[in-house]
Amino acid sequence: MLSGAEDIGKVVNRANDSGYEAYAAQLKNEEQDIILGNHEERITKTEEGLASLEVRVLNIENDVNGLKIKIQDLDGKVSEIIVDYVSLSRVSQQNLSSPINVKNSYSINGTKVIGQRVIGFTSATGTALKADFNADQSFSIGATYNQSEIQTLANALIASRQRIKALEDALRSHGLID
Known part of the structure; x- marks a missing residue:
């Protein structure tokens, strides 16, 4: 019997140990439930944060894609400008293939070379002289005028007037007078 009582004591001790271990395991589970709850809370907040970051x-x-499109558009415009621009600092000859409209005047080195159109002129008629013209031609005139001297002066006056007409035509063709 003793041996049976000893066995029962062992079983009881073992049952007590198992009860204690079960209680300790339950406490550990409750601690882990608190930790897991905390982890779940943190995971939920992190997921919400990630969703916000994804947005x-x-x-x-989308902004970057929009900017890429704008950059491509600007790059195309810059390429066009590089091929077809007039530089303010370039010293070599530049050409314009289109008309240009200037409000007041053209200047070269600060000197006005072309200004606004002068109006009020009536067009000259007759022949314009664009041939040789001796501006230094002198005329000899005697004490009494003869027909030949007067004719020479008249011809010079006609040539002068024809040269004036040629200059007027040139000014008019360039739009400097009306």
């Missing part, structure tokens, strides 16, 4: 990343990607 921000999508918005940024």
